[in-house]
Amino acid sequence: MKLEGTRQLLRIFVGEEDKWGRLPLYEAIVREARHLGLSGATVTKGFLGFGRKRHIHTSKWLDLSEDLPVIVEIVDTEENIEKLLPHLDKMVREGLVTLEKVRVIMYRGEPPKKT
DSSP: OOOOEEEEEEEEEEETTOEETTEEHHHHHHHHHHHTTOSOOEEEEOSEEEOTTOOEEEOOGGGOOSSOEEEEEEEEOHHHHHHHHHHHHHHOSSSEEEEEEEEEOOOOSOOOOOO
16 A cells, blocks of 8 residues: 555544453454554553543552553544544544644555465
8 A cells, every 4th residue: 555645643542441342442443443454553552641530640650550541543544544433433432532634754564465
């Protein structure tokens, strides 16, 4: 897939302990994005943050939180991102979803092998 040029960056901020069925929510989002044919997804675990409820989540040893912030990032065409949004509307009960335009300079790697 050629991805260079102006694309969409979708960020989904959720908690590490959030679930979708039996899966962690972040994993379910990545699996749904893959199922829909999006170009890729990255999950990043935060070590400090707070959200709408104003509760501090931290990885500090003395103040250990069991629900650290997690960010799922996906860069793709607007058309492909739009396919995922209705699923996120159902899946994300608590969190933040943002969308912005980005300029992709390069996207390299081997294409998926045909099975």
